[in-house]
Amino acid sequence: MTDITVLNEKLESAGKLTTKVSLTTEDINVPVVHQVVKATLAGRRQGNACTKTRGKVSGGGAKPFKQKGTGRARQGSIRSSLMVGGGTAFGPQPRSYDQKVNKKVMNKAIKAVIADKLEAGKLTVVESLSTSGKTKDMFALLNGKGLLPALVVAADKNAPALKAVRNLERGKGLAAEGFSVYEAVKFENLVIEKAALENILNKLV
Secondary structure (H helix, E strand, C coil): CEEEEEECCCCCEEEEEEECCCCCHHHCCHHHHHHHHHHHHHHCCCCCCCCCCCCCCCCCCCCCCCCCCCCCCCCCCCCCCCCCCCCCCCCCCCCCCCCCCCHHHHHHHHHHHHHHHHHCCCEEEECCCCCCCCHHHHHHHHHHCCCCCEEEEECCCCCHHHHHCCCCCCEEEEEHHHCCHHHHHHCCEEEEEHHHHHHHHHCCC
16 A cells, blocks of 8 residues: 555645555566567557569569570579569568567556656646646646656546647646556656546556
8 A cells, every 4th residue: 555645736735645556666667667668669660661572573574584695694584683673582561560468567567657656756646637728727837846748647538638738848648548658658757637546556456
């Protein structure tokens, strides 16, 4: 069990949140976080690189030149990778770079990154991110408390706070259901709603 300070809408202390999940330095697992981050980046690769093999190059029905007497190496087709304009041997083909990440590994990574933010004093839990939806207001709130750059996590994917943080140069917004270990590592501060944090931690139990 871990006690986390909860702030109100004005980012002032408003109580404590006691979690059922342990969030200590012993829970910070760097190799697991690294594995999940690498898998996330690999999954974002398009894998569209494609070269034509000799079977996809047009032409090549006739022998380019006679077998003997030219002084050149014998050739049977202009599609050969040895010929200019021929097919590519062992070139890249469309593929998927996705890496499988087991559920337990993902949960360990989420727990580790939240524990790391808490230990470093970079985890800010608020009761609610009530905002007008304007980027200017969100910037003033976060910048005034020195919370930028920040990843803002809301309980509801349609929350106005996510709309307000969308145009921040040093900020990004996510819903609790789409929480990303990579994005949490990428941004220095993690600003999360109390309900969103409870939602994420409940999945780790």
